[in-house]
Amino acid sequence: MKKRKKFLSLVILSVVTTSLFTGCGNSKNNADVQTLQVWSHNSHSKMVMSELIDKWNTDEGAKLGVKIEYTVKESEIQQAVEMAFASNQEPDMFTSCNVKKYSDSGDIVPLSTLPGGEEFIKKYTDLGIDLSGAAFSSSDGEVYCVPFSINTFGLVYNKDMFKKYGIVDENGEPTPPKTFEEVREYAKIMTNESEQDYGIIFPMKWSSFYSTDIGQLAWGSAGRGAYDCVTGTYDFSVYKPIYEMYIGIKNDNSCFPMTESLDNDAARAYFAERNIGMKFAGSYDVGVLNDQFPAKCDWGVAPYPVADENNAYLQWMGMGGYFAMSQSAVEKVGAEKAFEVFKFLHSDEILQELYKRGLNLPYDYSIVENVKMDKEINGWKEFAELAKISTNGYTSANVEITGEKKDADVFKEDVWMGTKSVDEAIDELNERYNRGLKVYFENNPDEDINKYINPQWSSVRNGE
Template identity: 30%
Template structure:
């Protein structure tokens, strides 16, 4: 049975429950002073120590795969910090970005926010994030690599890296064998054919060849079509860095292949309303032949949804089997401080604890993510978790530059492509319409000065690969 997950709130408190937003009564200086009263002035009778109120902070994250471990780390911070700080961790598994927008609009924003490569730029532009440059000493600057647009935006630092995520084709080895498939697909054509073969041998028992979490087309295509496009040499989010214009032409073969699997009946029924955790639950039960996702999956199948079959991960297929660009190695940011918090200094102390060597090293070794911090990755043990081998960085993994963020009128490209997959239509016209609307939005943003772009005729996606 598929278990639908909504918003999970984890209270990791020493006593009592917390409000939904920061409610600390102390200013930044007060929180760093001793809890007991200072020595009384000469000639004044000693008074009983004044008990200092706790500084209460709220941390929001959309991550589910590492929830239990991070919960224990937050609990440790609450138990051991000497500054009377107490943190509530809130895990929002659905509509995280919308929840953040609503929280800031209503004055209920958290104090610390989990940011990702697709959110740090828009969150910074909206004024949600506080620069942390004033907290960074020479040791911190030396330890953590700086990636422009990923943690440093317009010269200001908003977050430090923890881990990166690779993207791979995750497949059910038993269904592949049953269908007579000897190796993971290397081309889109092979992927479509393999999905059809798996469905043919598995449909009677409720197993299908392919699935994606299309309850959110942005999430589904962001973890699949994007990485296929990049490995095939195209900007995975529709931006051409050579011309500094949007061009979704590179998506054509990919979306046509996805639609073909839908038309063939090779996709899991009901996937249009499937979120990622229910999809994982179905895969763990052996009902999905393959899907594409991040390197967090081994931890999911070890701890969250124990897999009942043999599975593995392999590089994603490309359009024609030829690798023409780096496959995304996503990361470079983790935690940020809210620009509206009244307790920024205390929030930074919590961040310091979270970025401690032992925390980051354990995070890597438990397989929650692959460390992007050289001093950690150089000493951490290889994650001892089943399935991680297929996700370890390889030669064609690399970090693509971030595309500009624009506000487009009408349907976003993910939704437009999903609509075509389900309802059909003219894909060429859909792509032309997307190119026009996205470039119109880009021109407006450039004119306003909110976006800066520069053509790079010599841009080579092959040069993005890790050395």
């Protein structure tokens, strides 16, 4: 019995000792590999990004001695990052960076200070991309972020409805509207309450409704937004035909009911499920209408309509900054290795894979021009091609209008509700924003308004 006990003790002792040594061995290996925390808000591409990062970790990462730990913060990434910085647990790289805030505090690294940073930035500026905007640079001109993917915008339309109501060409193919007037006209034709057919749907409860469904339309129509960089002033008259289209559609009762209480998810689901003729949409809606709420209708994509089709400009596309690098990344692995990780996250390889899977459009279409799609994704190519007639415009000068209504509120609360005419609203906004512009630059004497003025700006759409 005693012998048996002795034997058992020896076995246990050897197992424990071996495991301890094994542990030591592992920790030695781990000590050679430094982990960088990378936070992103892009939940839609989480799976693909994780696959690509796992592959990089085992190949290039292992050689460099760096491991990327990729975390998707589903929502409120800005708050999460702020809390993380406050408790010294900041991510080493993160998306949705407020460049002004974190460059002021010295928490993020200017790209030009990294080895090869200047050449890296040049790759973007050579393409004509303006990196002086607040999404990329601090007020002193240092670049902290570069673009990665873009969102293009347009009008998705229900081909079945267009055919049903005879809005077709001589070959019987649907003809989407090219002007604001046509949008109103077609919406009226396709609205038939008794069959629950509706011309168009507006998600007015959605926080981005105003920018996506109104503000961005002005670029293709007038070549600029409310801020005119040629004169350095605000001029909301570019919104007049757009506001008038909305009021006309409201008066015609040709939009889907519940406009005021619809958010975008509900509107997309209704478009997918019911008989709705048109909806303003972005390239990010492709995944939604193909997978999340697969549309029951045959749908197509058209450019944003304009006021005058013979006088069209480049339409709007979204091109924000992508990852920013925290000082902690440089402190942990050194500038060279940190920049290798940064370059990998912005690489063509990732962009091509995301495009192939229908998840992201690249900032430069030539990167994916020859990429073959895994499968045909309805609407994806059409949205990608809109990049050719799109611009990400210029940065608007800031205004200080504390305690006064912004343009989105004036539209929703006054114009749409019928308490103010379109002209009254535009006059009010012009006065308010130009006064706010003056106040902002008085209160921020270090800022130079000339940074926001470009007398050469022109975005006439050629070949259209």
